[in-house]
Amino acid sequence: MSSSKHSSSQLRVGDSPLIKWLLIGLTLFLTTILLVVPLIAIFQQAFVEGAAHYFNSLIEADTLHAIGLTLVVAALTVPINLVFGVMLAWAVTRFEFPGRKILMTLMDIPFAVSPVVAGLLYLLLYGNNGWIGSWLYDQDIQLMFAWPGIVMVTVFVTCPFVARELIPLMQQQGREDEEAAVILGASGWQLFRRVTLPNIKWALIYGVILTNARAVGEFGAVSVVSGNIRGETNTLPLLVQAQYEDYQAAAAFASASLLAMIALLTLLLKAFIEWRQERSLKIEAEKERQVTQ
């Protein structure tokens, strides 16, 4: 960076065109290498043996089954974690109680724990040798190496997302609106639906999208508890691995391209939500300005 004196017209660090375009150029270069090219490569590899091969590998029975199972897992995981996330966010942002901080730290554990460890935790408890699993085995209930186990570990891995999006927002918004509604006689459900929900709507949607993206793509934890039975307990990420290790690279990338499309959709929805939020903030600021005038 230059050590020469600047004219007083430049007020902020890095505003000189040379530094500005150097930094932008470097960023775009690194982002292209690290993010853009891999993204393109997924689709290029998927179509490397032609479009016919691509679509044929997607309609294979194993692939269709994996898609179905992945959707079922996400459809069960998202509502569970939606309810939990809202409950937890309500408890920790609307009330003071001892152990509140500990509760919030506990909620972060699934973020910090290796997914393989997460899978192992469930296998130890609910597997046929585990102390709950052995009892379930006697009742002829099999959770591990079957779809319920996949749902359980996915719930574990994705449980912090909704709460994490809601807590900072609800803390910032405070409880005045809700307290006013209660004093005016709103019931608990009315309060939530008419006052809280409109305020947290976008953060809630974003939390759901993130939960869904992780639920669809979870690999480590699921591979520990799934047993990898093709056409039975293979989710889409596990199928990607199975095909890749079978030297069916094009088929693996075809399956991967579906997951990549979900990821792109997630990013698009996120950008849209941020745009909406920025716009509503601007409108509010404009209103306030007019009121003060």
Next chain:
Amino acid sequence: MGKYMATHLSAAETRPRHKRVLPGLSLSLGTSLLFISLILLLPMSGLVMQSVDMGWDRYWQVISDERVVASYKVTLWAALIASVFNGFFGLLLAWVLVRYEFPGRRILDALVDLPFALPTAVAGITLATLYAQNGWYGEILESLGLKVAYTPWGIVLAMAFTSIPFVVRTVQPVLEELSPEEEEAGMTLGASDWSVFRRVIFPALWPALMTGIALSFTRSLGEFGAVIFIAGNMPYVSEITSLMIFVSLQEFDFPAASAIASVVLMASLVLLFAINIWQARYLRRLHGRS
């Protein structure tokens, strides 16, 4: 739990300003505690019991096994290099996204989250294909005499890829809210860009930067899906600790898997608590100033 609520109620009654009018404490707190106990604490107790059952000698033997110790080293080093790289790259990305207007800025901003949204197994096979000897990047690197795929550098690469967003997303909001006065004063007095950055901006950013690097490090330690495809998984050379757990499980050696997992779990819990305490402290300092 009942006792806690009772103390809370009496405290609320004595301080009318904080009188609790909102409904749903027992419902929301009860559901949260039940959920956390069922899906988090109960399974963790299973791990503790399994580790206690095996006895100290066997436990120590498993966790200090030469191959496992080699995996700790590889994992720690790779995670450290990956998170330090992301410290630089993330700071650069955050700076460019906050400070400059240019075509494609919104797309770049959205793209930063790709590693979070993309399933790790997809990232793994893609990086392995790109950096393999006959891949787009592998060929170039080969001609330079470098090898990334199926070496410990592949692990670093996969870890760096999956944790790119952490530093960007922790530094970005702090950079946005930085007040311009001090910076402008420095610039008006004729100090260079670099010295104003070093003396004014960096001190305000570094708590967020450290938090981002620590989060990136924690995530990298646990990364599995992206790593195993590109690591080559050679014993003593490029096996990560998560893989050692996975291998023990495939051999149905549950005690060994649990012992190694308990080490990983303790390491990540210590890191998580340290990050939370650190964050609380610097947030308090920030609020204290304003």
